[in-house]
Amino acid sequence: MAAMTYYLEVRNLSKRFGDFTALRDVSLDVVEGEFVCFLGPSGCGKTTLLRSIAGLDPQTSGTISQKGRDISALPPAQRDFGIVFQSYALFPNLSVTDNVGYGLVNRRQNKGAIAKRVAELLALVGLPDAGPKYPAQLSGGQQQRVALARALATSPGLLLLDEPLSALDARVRLRLRHEIKALQRTLGVTTIMVTHDQEEALTMADRIVVMNHGVIEQVGTPQEIYRRPATAFVADFVGSMNFMAGTLVAPDRVKVAGVDFACPPQEGLAPGQKVSLCIRPEDVRVRDLPANIANRVPVEVAELDFVGAFCRATLKAQAAADVAVTADFSSNLIRDLGVEIGTKLDIALPPDRLRVFA
Amino acid sequence: MSLVVPGLKVGLSRDDLMMRAGVVLLAAILLMMLGLPLWALLAKGFEDRDGKFVGLANYVSYFSTPALFQSALNSLQVATITTLIVVPLAFLYAYALTRTVLPMRWLFQGISLIPIFAPSLLPGLALIYLFGTQGFFKALLGGGSIYGIDGIVIAQVFYCFPHATLILTTALATADARLYEAAEVLGTSKRRIFFTVTLPGAKYGLISAALVVFTLVITDFGIAKVIGGNFNVLATDVYKKVIGQQDFSMGAVVGMVLLAPAALAFLVDRLVQRKQVALLTARAVPLVPRPKLGRDLFFTAFCLLVSAAILTILGMAIWGSLIKYWPYNLSLTLDNYDFAKFDANGWDSYWNSVRMALGAAVFGTLLMFTGAWLNEKTRGFGMMRGVVQFLAFLPMAVPGLVLGLGYIFFFNAPGNPLGFLYATMGILVLNTVAHFYTVGHLTAATALKQIDPEFEAVSASLKVPIWRTFVRVTAPICLPAILDIAIYLFVNAMTTVSSVIFLYAPDTKLASVAAVNIEEAGTTAAAAALCVVIVLTSAAVKAAHLIADRFLFARLQVWRRR
Ligand SMILES: Nc1ncnc2c1ncn2[C@@H]1O[C@H](COP(=O)(O)OP(=O)(O)O)[C@@H](O)[C@H]1O
Ligand SMILES: [Mg+2]
Numbered sequence: 001m002a003a004m005t006y007y008l009e010v011r012n013l014s015k016r017f018g019d020f021t022a023l024r025d026v027s028l029d030v031v032e033g034e035f036v037c038f039l040g041p042s043g044c045g046k047t048t049l050l051r052s053i054a055g056l057d058p059q060t061s062g063t064i065s066q067k068g069r070d071i072s073a074l075p076p077a078q079r080d081f082g083i084v085f086q087s088y089a090l091f092p093n094l095s096v097t098d099n100v101g102y103g104l105v106n107r108r109q110n111k112g113a114i115a116k117r118v119a120e121l122l123a124l125v126g127l128p129d130a131g132p133k134y135p136a137q138l139s140g141g142q143q144q145r146v147a148l149a150r151a152l153a154t155s156p157g158l159l160l161l162d163e164p165l166s167a168l169d170a171r172v173r174l175r176l177r178h179e180i181k182a183l184q185r186t187l188g189v190t191t192i193m194v195t196h197d198q199e200e201a202l203t204m205a206d207r208i209v210v211m212n213h214g215v216i217e218q219v220g221t222p223q224e225i226y227r228r229p230a231t232a233f234v235a236d237f238v239g240s241m242n243f244m245a246g247t248l249v250a251p252d253r254v255k256v257a258g259v260d261f262a263c264p265p266q267e268g269l270a271p272g273q274k275v276s277l278c279i280r281p282e283d284v285r286v287r288d289l290p291a292n293i294a295n296r297v298p299v300e301v302a303e304l305d306f307v308g309a310f311c312r313a314t315l316k317a318q319a320a321a322d323v324a325v326t327a328d329f330s331s332n333l334i335r336d337l338g339v340e341i342g343t344k345l346d347i348a349l350p351p352d353r354l355r356v357f358a
Numbered sequence: 359m360s361l362v363v364p365g366l367k368v369g370l371s372r373d374d375l376m377m378r379a380g381v382v383l384l385a386a387i388l389l390m391m392l393g394l395p396l397w398a399l400l401a402k403g404f405e406d407r408d409g410k411f412v413g414l415a416n417y418v419s420y421f422s423t424p425a426l427f428q429s430a431l432n433s434l435q436v437a438t439i440t441t442l443i444v445v446p447l448a449f450l451y452a453y454a455l456t457r458t459v460l461p462m463r464w465l466f467q468g469i470s471l472i473p474i475f476a477p478s479l480l481p482g483l484a485l486i487y488l489f490g491t492q493g494f495f496k497a498l499l500g501g502g503s504i505y506g507i508d509g510i511v512i513a514q515v516f517y518c519f520p521h522a523t524l525i526l527t528t529a530l531a532t533a534d535a536r537l538y539e540a541a542e543v544l545g546t547s548k549r550r551i552f553f554t555v556t557l558p559g560a561k562y563g564l565i566s567a568a569l570v571v572f573t574l575v576i577t578d579f580g581i582a583k584v585i586g587g588n589f590n591v592l593a594t595d596v597y598k599k600v601i602g603q604q605d606f607s608m609g610a611v612v613g614m615v616l617l618a619p620a621a622l623a624f625l626v627d628r629l630v631q632r633k634q635v636a637l638l639t640a641r642a643v644p645l646v647p648r649p650k651l652g653r654d655l656f657f658t659a660f661c662l663l664v665s666a667a668i669l670t671i672l673g674m675a676i677w678g679s680l681i682k683y684w685p686y687n688l689s690l691t692l693d694n695y696d697f698a699k700f701d702a703n704g705w706d707s708y709w710n711s712v713r714m715a716l717g718a719a720v721f722g723t724l725l726m727f728t729g730a731w732l733n734e735k736t737r738g739f740g741m742m743r744g745v746v747q748f749l750a751f752l753p754m755a756v757p758g759l760v761l762g763l764g765y766i767f768f769f770n771a772p773g774n775p776l777g778f779l780y781a782t783m784g785i786l787v788l789n790t791v792a793h794f795y796t797v798g799h800l801t802a803a804t805a806l807k808q809i810d811p812e813f814e815a816v817s818a819s820l821k822v823p824i825w826r827t828f829v830r831v832t833a834p835i836c837l838p839a840i841l842d843i844a845i846y847l848f849v850n851a852m853t854t855v856s857s858v859i860f861l862y863a864p865d866t867k868l869a870s871v872a873a874v875n876i877e878e879a880g881t882t883a884a885a886a887a888l889c890v891v892i893v894l895t896s897a898a899v900k901a902a903h904l905i906a907d908r909f910l911f912a913r914l915q916v917w918r919r920r
Contacts, residue, residue, distance in 0.1 A: 054815070055368070056818075073368050074368075075368065075369055075370060075371035075374060075818070076815065076819060077371040077819075078369070078371060079819075081819055082819055087812060089810045089813055089815070091813065091831045092917055092918070093831060094830070094831065094917075102817070103819075103820030103821060103822055105822075106820070106823075106826070107821075134919075135917075136917060150820070151819070153820070154821065
């Protein structure tokens with residue numbers, strides 16, 4: 001079978017602003033119709049990468065090709081994309097209709113066809129009656145949708161979204177997450193969205209590109225990113241994670257505060273190396289521990305923080321008070337076991353849920 | 359590992375090419391309007407009367423002529439004294455406008471702006487009526503004369519006051535109420551709050567106001583001409599050398615000497631402003647003054663006094679222009695407005711002024727706004743944009759007389775293909791636009807910086823040509839700024855004397871120049887009448903602007919409403 005060609009191929013992209021390197025040797029493939037999120041802390045280079053793909057801030061080196069066409073050196077106007085900015089950049093002096101139709105007027109279509117297309121798009125984003133209004137008369141969420149409709153009007157092959165939801169309040173943000181995702185699935189348009197919100201990335205993306213300091217840390221589906229973070233950074237940035245300092249004593253054993261823990265076999269790490277042993281709070285087991293379960297640790301409850309649906313418990317090892325893990329306890333569990341501060345109990349850290357990072 | 363890779367060469371879109379061509383064209387226009395005339399002036403200073411290169415001979419002769427050198431000292435003296443008077447006055451006035459509860463604040467603000475609408479001649483003429491040889495209050499001077507440094511300083515204070523007040527009002531208006539609250543909570547005395555919070559906050563405004571006033575005085579020509587008597591200053595020297603003695607080389611030398619302090623003040627201002635950091639963060643709480651009887655009474659009285667002085671000077675000019683034969687027959691008449699009796703051009707010079715001002719407003723606004731847009735929005739092309747930026751800032755440092763002189767040398771030079779412009783309305787418009795380029799450019803650039811920077815990116819992604827977005831979106835959004843620029847140009851074109859006094863032909867004489875000529879011929883009343891017509895015209899245009907802004911505009915710009 002011939003090698004698969006990707007819709008978008010980014011190869012060895014670097015971007016410097018003077019002495020500062022904003023992107024370092026970034027490579028990435030995007031499949032046609034996919035929804036990809038760039039996720040990372042603010043300042044890590046997400047917007048820079050997006051703008052390079054759009055041609056707005058051309059890369060210093062490296063290549064980009066779209067649908068097999070090398071677009072590395074093309075100006076934005078000769079690339080095929082629609083874009084929505086964090087500010088939406090709606091034209092304030094044009095009505096919603098004129099905003100959405102802005103890119104259509106140029107294409108020598110007749111007025112009727114344009115009006116029909118605009119109405120279709122406004123219906124698509126759920127604002128069928130907003131046409132005559134001006135952007136200032138719309139709520140933030142509505143402006144967002146108009147910007148989306150405008151970007152989609154010319155049926156671009158690639159949709160670029162730069163933090164499209166970050167200016168909205170929490171409730172609207174949740175609703176729009178689903179709407180944008182549904183819209184993207186209906187239209188099948190290849191989409192790249194920049195966000196610093198892990199929840200947003202996890203719920204919306206087909207694949208997530210986690211970035212930090214101008215490099216890609218990991219690319220994977222939301223499950224892969226969450227379950228098998230490739231680096232300590234990803235483990236820490238996506239979801240909650242316990243980090244315990246230890247030493248690798250055998251390929252599948254880590255010693256923390258004098259206690260040996262079984263873990264998945266580690267390749268590429270030499271015994272004797274200082275490592276972090278990691279587990280997510282929800283993976284800590286408490287109930288019905290079999291007698292011979294691996295990685296059993298007697299602990300004492302040091303703190304209990306009510307978070308709503310569950311409690312986050314800070315558990316100190318009875319043998320070594322400076323080793324602590326947090327675990328998520330459901331309300332049921334707390335009631336059934338009578339957990340309160342000072343309670344002593346046994347927990348287990350399932351080996352298949354443990355991650356080890358150098 | 360990573361090698362240094364040469365920067366990627368990115369292809370240029372049609373938009374990019376068009377924008378770059380625009381920037382190059384703009385640079386060429388600015389070079390013709392500013393760079394080359396100034397260059398011609400510089401070169402002229404090194405030539406003798408016959409156009410032979412003589413090195414520094416003219417400069418040597420300038421500095422060894424005590425009378426000429428004395429003028430430079432005189433200019434500095436007048437400028438220093440005026441600055442020391444105007445800045446404190448304007449500071450108090452601006453303080454009253456922004457930090458106290460003033461009844462009819464808008465009226466006081468309006469009155470403080472009046473001098474902007476008058477040619478600088480006007481306060482000089484008013485002073486002649488008040489304190490001249492046959493002045494109303496001559497006795498008050500106790501044998502002294504208003505002609506000379508005293509008259510110049512008083513008239514300059516009137517003329518410069520609005521400029522300083524505007525700058526200081528802006529500086530004082532941008533205060534963070536929380537700083538004051540914090541100081542009060544800490545139990546700081548009012549006096550200490552003033553010296554530790556208020557003054558430092560206005561520091562840059564004060565420096566800027568001082569430099570602007572200093573430059574205005576040094577470069578103004580009308581006042582010293584009318585009321586200077588035997589007290590010579592640089593600006594009148596240039597005029598005498600060029601118009602009186604037809605000594606262009608020496609005129610050029612004096613012009614260069616005149617350029618030095620103005621350019622220096624400009625540089626200092628740029629350096630100081632660069633240090634300024636935004637005092638007002640986005641989260642600042644604007645300061646709203648609370649009533650305080652003693653303070654408010656004091657400042658109301660102060661503002662009344664200053665306003666009365668301004669209105670007296672304006673009123674005196676108006677009254678003088680309506681009087682039959684000062685001071686013997688005080689009955690009123692409109693005879694002095696029959697300009698044909700005093701100047702061959704009659705009312706034509708007034709209509710020339712109006713035409714010139716309209717031309718400058720239309721052409722200048724178009725050039726300044728489009729130019730600022732090109733320079734802000736062109737991708738890459740840093741060098742050329744730097745050149746444009748420099749040329750756009752240059753006029754701020756160049757006195758009008760100097761620019762006007764440069765125009766003579768450049769456009770009148772044999773073989774210049776642009777020579778056809780000489781002695782036409784075109785050259786007056788060009789000169790006026792060049793003279794006032796910086797403020798217009800800055801106004802446009804500021805407005806453009808305030809709109810969303812991604813409009814161009816959006817239109818590129820939608821494959822809409824950038825010029826289309828300029829016409830449909832950018833320009834309409836910036837309409838208020840565009841109108842501001844047009845009004846600014848119109849008013850300045852109506853009132854300016856210095857830059858155009860060398861450039862008019864018999865049939866393109868302007869009202870402000872005619873006023874100088876009429877005054878020179880000894881008819882104060884008619885000169886005052888012409889000044890009054892100018893004031894009324896520019897003030898009427900400004901008033902129309904305000905009214906349009908209030909009513910018409912609100913209708914045109916429904917989209918601004920929430
Ligand atoms: N035009 C620029 N000039 C200099 N530095 C820039 C420029 N644009 C971005 N940067 C820097 O590059 C880094 C990455 O920026 P950006 O891509 O905007 O981050 P984010 O991941 O938050 O979107 C930041 O440190 C930012 O300061
Ligand atoms: Mg960003």
